[in-house]
Amino acid sequence: MAFHDIRFPVDISLSSDGGPERRTDIVTLSSGHEERNSPWAGSRRRFNAGYGIKSLAEIEQVIAFFEARHGRLHAFRWRDPFDWKSCSIADAPQPDDQPIGTGDGEATQFQLAKTYVSGGHGHTRKITKPVDGTVVVAVNGVTVDPGNYGIDETTGLITFDTAPADGAAITAGFEFDVPVRFDSDTLSISLAALKAGDIPNIPVIEVLS
Template identity: 30%
Template sequence: MPSFLEERLPVDVRLGMSYADDYTVMITTTSGGAEYRKLVQPFPARSFHINFTTDQADLWSRVIALYHRAYGKFAGFRVKCMDDFSTNNLTGTPTPLDEVLANSSTGIYQLRNFYGTNGTALAGVGYPSRTIFKPVAGTVVAAKNGVTISSGLTVNTTTGLITISPAPLISDTITAGCQFDIPCRFNSMIEVTAIDRKFRDCGSIDLIELLNP
Protein backbone atom coordinates (compact mmCIF):
# COMPACT_ATOMS: atom_id res chain seq x y z
CA MET A 1 0.00 0.00 0.00
CA PRO A 2 1.51 3.39 -0.97
CA SER A 3 2.20 5.70 1.96
CA PHE A 4 2.22 8.94 -0.02
CA LEU A 5 -0.51 10.51 -2.13
CA GLU A 6 0.80 12.77 -4.89
CA GLU A 7 -1.97 15.29 -4.37
CA ARG A 8 -2.17 18.65 -2.64
CA LEU A 9 -4.21 19.65 0.38
CA PRO A 10 -6.88 22.06 -0.97
CA VAL A 11 -5.80 25.66 -0.47
CA ASP A 12 -8.36 27.31 -2.72
CA VAL A 13 -11.22 26.85 -0.26
CA ARG A 14 -11.69 29.19 2.65
CA LEU A 15 -9.20 28.37 5.36
CA GLY A 16 -6.98 29.79 8.05
CA MET A 17 -3.47 28.41 8.49
CA SER A 18 -0.71 28.89 11.03
CA TYR A 19 2.63 27.12 10.97
CA ALA A 20 5.94 26.84 12.78
CA ASP A 21 9.35 25.30 12.13
CA ASP A 22 11.18 23.35 14.81
CA TYR A 23 14.46 21.47 15.18
CA THR A 24 15.02 18.32 17.17
CA VAL A 25 17.44 19.29 19.94
CA MET A 26 18.34 17.13 22.95
CA ILE A 27 18.98 19.31 26.00
CA THR A 28 20.57 18.01 29.19
CA THR A 29 20.81 20.26 32.25
CA THR A 30 23.39 19.48 34.90
CA SER A 31 22.84 19.91 38.63
CA GLY A 32 24.93 23.07 38.40
CA GLY A 33 22.59 24.58 35.79
CA ALA A 34 24.81 24.15 32.75
CA GLU A 35 23.16 23.07 29.50
CA TYR A 36 24.49 20.56 27.00
CA ARG A 37 22.66 20.67 23.69
CA LYS A 38 22.82 18.14 20.86
CA LEU A 39 21.30 18.88 17.45
CA VAL A 40 19.66 15.60 16.44
CA GLN A 41 18.77 16.67 12.91
CA PRO A 42 19.77 19.95 11.18
CA PHE A 43 16.63 20.22 9.07
CA PRO A 44 13.55 22.31 9.89
CA ALA A 45 10.43 20.28 10.58
CA ARG A 46 7.26 22.26 9.95
CA SER A 47 3.92 21.79 11.64
CA PHE A 48 0.66 23.32 10.43
CA HIS A 49 -2.55 24.15 12.26
CA ILE A 50 -5.44 24.53 9.83
CA ASN A 51 -9.05 25.61 10.06
CA PHE A 52 -11.48 25.13 7.18
CA THR A 53 -14.80 26.93 7.01
CA THR A 54 -16.60 26.05 3.81
CA ASP A 55 -19.63 24.66 2.09
CA GLN A 56 -20.59 21.22 3.35
CA ALA A 57 -20.36 19.60 -0.08
CA ASP A 58 -16.91 21.08 -0.74
CA LEU A 59 -15.63 20.00 2.65
CA TRP A 60 -16.84 16.43 2.19
CA SER A 61 -15.72 16.02 -1.40
CA ARG A 62 -12.23 17.49 -0.95
CA VAL A 63 -10.92 17.84 2.61
CA ILE A 64 -12.64 14.91 4.28
CA ALA A 65 -12.11 12.79 1.17
CA LEU A 66 -8.35 13.41 1.35
CA TYR A 67 -8.35 12.47 5.02
CA HIS A 68 -9.97 9.14 4.21
CA ARG A 69 -7.76 8.46 1.18
CA ALA A 70 -4.76 9.02 3.45
CA TYR A 71 -6.21 6.66 6.10
CA GLY A 72 -5.93 9.47 8.63
CA LYS A 73 -2.36 9.69 9.91
CA PHE A 74 -1.03 6.94 7.64
CA ALA A 75 -0.25 8.43 4.23
CA GLY A 76 1.41 11.70 3.31
CA PHE A 77 0.35 14.35 0.82
CA ARG A 78 1.52 17.71 -0.53
CA VAL A 79 0.94 21.02 1.25
CA LYS A 80 1.59 24.42 -0.29
CA CYS A 81 2.68 26.96 2.32
CA MET A 82 1.53 30.31 0.98
CA ASP A 83 4.51 32.05 2.64
CA ASP A 84 7.20 29.58 1.57
CA PHE A 85 6.83 27.75 -1.74
CA SER A 86 9.74 28.98 -3.87
CA THR A 87 13.53 28.81 -3.75
CA ASN A 88 13.58 32.46 -4.81
CA ASN A 89 13.00 34.54 -1.67
CA LEU A 90 10.21 32.22 -0.46
CA THR A 91 7.52 33.32 -2.96
CA GLY A 92 9.31 34.70 -6.03
CA THR A 93 9.60 33.23 -9.50
CA PRO A 94 12.31 30.53 -9.40
CA THR A 95 15.58 31.20 -11.23
CA PRO A 96 18.35 28.77 -12.27
CA LEU A 97 20.74 30.45 -9.81
CA ASP A 98 18.61 30.21 -6.66
CA GLU A 99 20.40 27.47 -4.69
CA VAL A 100 23.73 25.68 -4.95
CA LEU A 101 23.29 21.90 -5.05
CA ALA A 102 25.69 19.40 -3.50
CA ASN A 103 28.49 18.09 -5.72
CA SER A 104 27.78 14.85 -7.55
CA SER A 105 29.86 12.55 -9.74
CA THR A 106 26.79 10.80 -11.17
CA GLY A 107 24.88 13.76 -12.59
CA ILE A 108 22.06 13.25 -10.05
CA TYR A 109 21.35 16.12 -7.66
CA GLN A 110 18.89 16.66 -4.81
CA LEU A 111 16.93 19.91 -4.83
CA ARG A 112 17.09 21.94 -1.63
CA ASN A 113 16.25 25.33 -0.20
CA PHE A 114 18.48 27.16 2.26
CA TYR A 115 17.19 29.35 5.04
CA GLY A 116 19.16 32.32 6.30
CA THR A 117 21.62 32.45 3.41
CA ASN A 118 22.76 30.41 0.45
CA GLY A 119 24.66 27.59 2.06
CA THR A 120 27.38 29.51 3.94
CA ALA A 121 28.16 29.31 7.62
CA LEU A 122 28.90 31.91 10.27
CA ALA A 123 30.95 31.29 13.43
CA GLY A 124 30.53 27.53 13.16
CA VAL A 125 26.74 27.63 13.01
CA GLY A 126 25.39 26.50 9.67
CA TYR A 127 22.35 27.83 7.88
CA PRO A 128 19.99 24.89 7.48
CA SER A 129 18.34 23.71 4.31
CA ARG A 130 15.08 21.95 3.58
CA THR A 131 15.37 18.99 1.27
CA ILE A 132 12.87 19.49 -1.54
CA PHE A 133 11.21 16.14 -2.19
CA LYS A 134 8.12 17.49 -3.94
CA PRO A 135 8.93 20.12 -6.59
CA VAL A 136 6.02 21.45 -8.60
CA ALA A 137 6.01 20.06 -12.13
CA GLY A 138 7.18 22.49 -14.79
CA THR A 139 8.87 24.92 -12.38
CA VAL A 140 12.38 23.43 -12.05
CA VAL A 141 15.19 25.37 -13.73
CA ALA A 142 18.92 24.71 -13.36
CA ALA A 143 22.30 26.08 -14.40
CA LYS A 144 25.87 24.82 -14.73
CA ASN A 145 28.57 27.33 -13.84
CA GLY A 146 26.00 30.10 -14.15
CA VAL A 147 24.70 29.09 -17.59
CA THR A 148 21.10 27.88 -17.82
CA ILE A 149 20.76 24.21 -18.74
CA SER A 150 18.44 24.06 -21.74
CA SER A 151 18.65 20.35 -22.54
CA GLY A 152 19.56 17.09 -20.82
CA LEU A 153 17.71 17.98 -17.61
CA THR A 154 15.32 15.39 -16.14
CA VAL A 155 13.22 16.09 -13.04
CA ASN A 156 11.62 13.52 -10.73
CA THR A 157 8.75 15.40 -9.09
CA THR A 158 8.14 12.63 -6.54
CA THR A 159 11.67 12.61 -5.08
CA GLY A 160 13.13 16.03 -5.89
CA LEU A 161 16.05 14.46 -7.73
CA ILE A 162 17.23 16.02 -10.98
CA THR A 163 19.46 14.30 -13.51
CA ILE A 164 21.79 16.19 -15.83
CA SER A 165 23.05 14.38 -18.92
CA PRO A 166 25.87 14.23 -19.75
CA ALA A 167 26.97 14.31 -16.11
CA PRO A 168 28.82 17.51 -15.17
CA LEU A 169 32.33 17.41 -13.77
CA ILE A 170 32.64 17.16 -10.00
CA SER A 171 34.21 20.62 -10.07
CA ASP A 172 31.23 22.21 -11.87
CA THR A 173 28.87 24.37 -9.85
CA ILE A 174 25.26 23.29 -10.26
CA THR A 175 22.46 25.58 -9.14
CA ALA A 176 18.69 25.20 -9.39
CA GLY A 177 15.39 26.75 -8.44
CA CYS A 178 11.78 25.64 -8.30
CA GLN A 179 8.44 25.93 -6.63
CA PHE A 180 7.77 23.17 -4.13
CA ASP A 181 5.23 21.57 -1.84
CA ILE A 182 6.00 20.30 1.65
CA PRO A 183 5.27 16.59 2.27
CA CYS A 184 3.02 16.25 5.31
CA ARG A 185 0.60 13.90 7.00
CA PHE A 186 -2.40 14.43 9.24
CA ASN A 187 -1.46 14.53 12.91
CA SER A 188 -4.99 14.72 14.28
CA MET A 189 -8.53 13.68 13.56
CA ILE A 190 -10.87 16.09 11.76
CA GLU A 191 -13.71 17.30 13.94
CA VAL A 192 -16.57 18.87 11.97
CA THR A 193 -18.89 21.50 13.46
CA ALA A 194 -22.18 22.49 11.83
CA ILE A 195 -22.41 26.29 11.58
CA ASP A 196 -25.77 26.29 9.78
CA ARG A 197 -27.57 24.04 7.33
CA LYS A 198 -25.02 24.67 4.57
CA PHE A 199 -21.67 25.58 6.11
CA ARG A 200 -19.35 23.45 8.16
CA ASP A 201 -16.26 24.31 10.18
CA CYS A 202 -13.44 21.90 10.86
CA GLY A 203 -10.81 23.43 13.06
CA SER A 204 -7.80 22.09 14.93
CA ILE A 205 -6.51 20.07 11.98
CA ASP A 206 -2.85 19.42 12.71
CA LEU A 207 -0.34 18.48 10.02
CA ILE A 208 3.32 17.56 10.42
CA GLU A 209 6.10 17.60 7.85
CA LEU A 210 7.58 14.31 6.69
CA LEU A 211 11.37 14.64 6.66
CA ASN A 212 11.77 11.35 4.81
CA PRO A 213 8.66 10.80 2.69
Protein backbone atom coordinates in the same frame (compact mmCIF):
# COMPACT_ATOMS: atom_id res chain seq x y z
CA MET B 1 1.21 3.21 3.58
CA ALA B 2 1.96 5.18 0.41
CA PHE B 3 2.53 8.68 -0.87
CA HIS B 4 -0.40 10.05 -2.86
CA ASP B 5 0.94 12.57 -5.36
CA ILE B 6 -1.90 15.03 -4.84
CA ARG B 7 -1.90 18.42 -3.16
CA PHE B 8 -4.15 19.40 -0.28
CA PRO B 9 -6.52 22.22 -1.40
CA VAL B 10 -4.27 25.29 -1.65
CA ASP B 11 -7.00 27.80 -0.80
CA ILE B 12 -7.28 26.12 2.60
CA SER B 13 -3.59 25.47 3.27
CA LEU B 14 -2.63 29.08 2.48
CA SER B 15 -4.70 30.20 5.48
CA SER B 16 -3.29 27.53 7.79
CA ASP B 17 -1.31 28.05 10.97
CA GLY B 18 2.07 26.42 11.56
CA GLY B 19 5.73 26.23 10.64
CA PRO B 20 9.02 24.44 11.39
CA GLU B 21 9.60 22.48 14.57
CA ARG B 22 12.91 21.28 16.02
CA ARG B 23 13.75 19.08 18.96
CA THR B 24 16.34 20.17 21.49
CA ASP B 25 17.19 18.17 24.62
CA ILE B 26 18.34 20.47 27.45
CA VAL B 27 20.04 19.38 30.65
CA THR B 28 20.58 22.01 33.35
CA LEU B 29 23.71 21.28 35.39
CA SER B 30 24.06 21.93 39.11
CA SER B 31 26.13 25.00 38.22
CA GLY B 32 23.18 26.43 36.32
CA HIS B 33 24.88 25.97 32.96
CA GLU B 34 23.07 24.11 30.23
CA GLU B 35 24.03 21.28 27.91
CA ARG B 36 21.97 21.30 24.73
CA ASN B 37 21.76 18.60 22.10
CA SER B 38 19.53 18.03 19.10
CA PRO B 39 18.79 14.44 18.04
CA TRP B 40 17.22 15.73 14.82
CA ALA B 41 19.42 16.66 11.86
CA GLY B 42 16.79 19.06 10.54
CA SER B 43 13.38 20.51 11.27
CA ARG B 44 9.90 19.10 10.80
CA ARG B 45 6.88 21.17 9.88
CA ARG B 46 3.48 21.09 11.56
CA PHE B 47 0.32 22.88 10.46
CA ASN B 48 -3.32 23.21 11.43
CA ALA B 49 -5.50 23.28 8.34
CA GLY B 50 -8.52 24.26 10.42
CA TYR B 51 -7.58 27.94 10.18
CA GLY B 52 -8.30 27.78 6.46
CA ILE B 53 -11.85 26.44 6.79
CA LYS B 54 -14.33 29.20 5.99
CA SER B 55 -17.33 27.42 4.45
CA LEU B 56 -19.35 24.21 4.31
CA ALA B 57 -17.97 23.53 0.83
CA GLU B 58 -14.42 23.58 2.23
CA ILE B 59 -15.42 21.20 5.01
CA GLU B 60 -16.75 18.82 2.37
CA GLN B 61 -13.44 19.11 0.48
CA VAL B 62 -11.42 18.25 3.58
CA ILE B 63 -13.65 15.31 4.52
CA ALA B 64 -13.29 13.85 1.02
CA PHE B 65 -9.53 14.40 1.08
CA PHE B 66 -9.23 12.86 4.57
CA GLU B 67 -11.23 9.78 3.61
CA ALA B 68 -9.27 9.26 0.39
CA ARG B 69 -6.00 9.36 2.38
CA HIS B 70 -7.44 6.92 4.96
CA GLY B 71 -6.69 9.32 7.79
CA ARG B 72 -3.02 9.15 8.83
CA LEU B 73 -2.22 6.22 6.52
CA HIS B 74 -1.22 7.94 3.29
CA ALA B 75 0.95 11.04 2.86
CA PHE B 76 0.29 13.85 0.38
CA ARG B 77 1.54 17.22 -0.89
CA TRP B 78 1.06 20.41 1.12
CA ARG B 79 1.70 24.03 0.12
CA ASP B 80 3.51 25.73 3.00
CA PRO B 81 2.02 29.25 2.98
CA PHE B 82 5.27 30.72 4.27
CA ASP B 83 7.97 28.77 2.41
CA TRP B 84 7.33 27.24 -1.01
CA LYS B 85 9.96 28.68 -3.35
CA SER B 86 13.73 28.51 -3.77
CA CYS B 87 13.68 32.31 -3.56
CA SER B 88 11.60 34.93 -1.79
CA ILE B 89 7.87 34.26 -2.11
CA ALA B 90 7.47 37.60 -3.91
CA ASP B 91 9.97 36.58 -6.63
CA ALA B 92 10.03 34.03 -9.44
CA PRO B 93 12.50 31.11 -9.18
CA GLN B 94 15.76 31.67 -11.05
CA PRO B 95 18.38 29.08 -12.14
CA ASP B 96 20.97 30.45 -9.71
CA ASP B 97 18.75 30.53 -6.59
CA GLN B 98 20.18 27.55 -4.70
CA PRO B 99 23.48 25.63 -4.92
CA ILE B 100 22.76 21.91 -5.23
CA GLY B 101 26.18 20.44 -5.97
CA THR B 102 29.53 20.54 -7.71
CA GLY B 103 30.33 18.45 -10.76
CA ASP B 104 33.10 15.85 -10.73
CA GLY B 105 32.91 14.81 -14.37
CA GLU B 106 31.14 11.55 -13.49
CA ALA B 107 28.06 12.21 -11.32
CA THR B 108 24.84 12.85 -13.23
CA GLN B 109 22.37 13.02 -10.32
CA PHE B 110 21.96 15.93 -7.90
CA GLN B 111 19.43 16.46 -5.11
CA LEU B 112 17.37 19.65 -4.99
CA ALA B 113 17.95 21.54 -1.75
CA LYS B 114 17.29 24.88 -0.10
CA THR B 115 19.79 26.56 2.22
CA TYR B 116 18.72 28.92 5.01
CA VAL B 117 21.41 31.36 6.16
CA SER B 118 21.48 33.84 9.04
CA GLY B 119 24.38 35.43 10.88
CA GLY B 120 27.03 33.34 9.20
CA HIS B 121 25.30 30.04 10.05
CA GLY B 122 23.00 27.98 7.90
CA HIS B 123 20.99 24.82 7.37
CA THR B 124 20.49 22.91 4.13
CA ARG B 125 17.12 21.23 3.63
CA LYS B 126 16.56 18.44 1.13
CA ILE B 127 13.67 19.21 -1.25
CA THR B 128 11.85 16.07 -2.35
CA LYS B 129 8.59 17.38 -3.81
CA PRO B 130 9.30 20.03 -6.47
CA VAL B 131 6.32 21.33 -8.41
CA ASP B 132 6.05 20.08 -11.97
CA GLY B 133 7.14 22.64 -14.56
CA THR B 134 8.82 25.05 -12.12
CA VAL B 135 12.39 23.69 -11.94
CA VAL B 136 15.12 25.67 -13.72
CA VAL B 137 18.79 24.61 -13.61
CA ALA B 138 22.15 26.22 -14.36
CA VAL B 139 25.72 24.91 -14.61
CA ASN B 140 28.41 27.52 -13.96
CA GLY B 141 25.78 30.23 -14.28
CA VAL B 142 24.52 29.08 -17.70
CA THR B 143 20.90 27.94 -17.83
CA VAL B 144 20.58 24.33 -18.95
CA ASP B 145 18.01 23.39 -21.59
CA PRO B 146 15.29 21.27 -19.90
CA GLY B 147 15.77 18.71 -22.65
CA ASN B 148 19.24 17.96 -21.27
CA TYR B 149 18.14 16.77 -17.84
CA GLY B 150 15.23 15.07 -16.12
CA ILE B 151 13.57 15.87 -12.80
CA ASP B 152 11.85 13.36 -10.55
CA GLU B 153 8.98 15.24 -8.90
CA THR B 154 8.62 12.54 -6.24
CA THR B 155 12.24 12.60 -5.01
CA GLY B 156 13.68 15.96 -6.10
CA LEU B 157 16.53 14.27 -7.96
CA ILE B 158 17.87 15.97 -11.11
CA THR B 159 19.51 13.65 -13.65
CA PHE B 160 21.69 15.19 -16.37
CA ASP B 161 22.09 13.47 -19.75
CA THR B 162 25.80 14.29 -19.53
CA ALA B 163 27.77 14.61 -16.30
CA PRO B 164 28.70 18.24 -15.48
CA ALA B 165 32.42 18.98 -15.72
CA ASP B 166 34.71 18.64 -12.71
CA GLY B 167 34.35 21.69 -10.47
CA ALA B 168 31.23 22.99 -12.23
CA ALA B 169 28.79 24.80 -9.91
CA ILE B 170 25.28 23.41 -10.21
CA THR B 171 22.36 25.59 -9.10
CA ALA B 172 18.59 25.45 -9.37
CA GLY B 173 15.39 27.39 -8.81
CA PHE B 174 12.00 25.82 -8.12
CA GLU B 175 8.69 25.79 -6.36
CA PHE B 176 8.08 22.93 -3.94
CA ASP B 177 5.54 21.22 -1.72
CA VAL B 178 6.02 19.54 1.66
CA PRO B 179 5.24 15.82 2.05
CA VAL B 180 2.82 15.56 4.98
CA ARG B 181 0.16 13.32 6.50
CA PHE B 182 -2.77 13.98 8.76
CA ASP B 183 -1.69 13.83 12.41
CA SER B 184 -5.00 12.43 13.60
CA ASP B 185 -7.27 9.59 12.52
CA THR B 186 -10.27 11.64 13.60
CA LEU B 187 -11.89 14.72 12.09
CA SER B 188 -14.07 16.52 14.62
CA ILE B 189 -15.86 19.42 12.93
CA SER B 190 -18.95 21.20 14.25
CA LEU B 191 -20.90 23.36 11.84
CA ALA B 192 -22.38 25.31 14.76
CA ALA B 193 -18.90 25.97 16.15
CA LEU B 194 -17.69 27.05 12.72
CA LYS B 195 -20.55 29.55 12.41
CA ALA B 196 -19.59 30.88 15.84
CA GLY B 197 -16.05 31.48 14.61
CA ASP B 198 -14.38 28.52 16.34
CA ILE B 199 -11.48 26.94 14.46
CA PRO B 200 -11.65 23.17 13.85
CA ASN B 201 -8.51 21.20 14.64
CA ILE B 202 -7.12 19.57 11.48
CA PRO B 203 -3.44 18.83 12.21
CA VAL B 204 -0.95 17.79 9.53
CA ILE B 205 2.72 16.93 10.03
CA GLU B 206 5.68 16.65 7.68
CA VAL B 207 6.81 13.17 6.66
CA LEU B 208 10.60 13.01 6.70
CA SER B 209 12.51 10.93 4.17
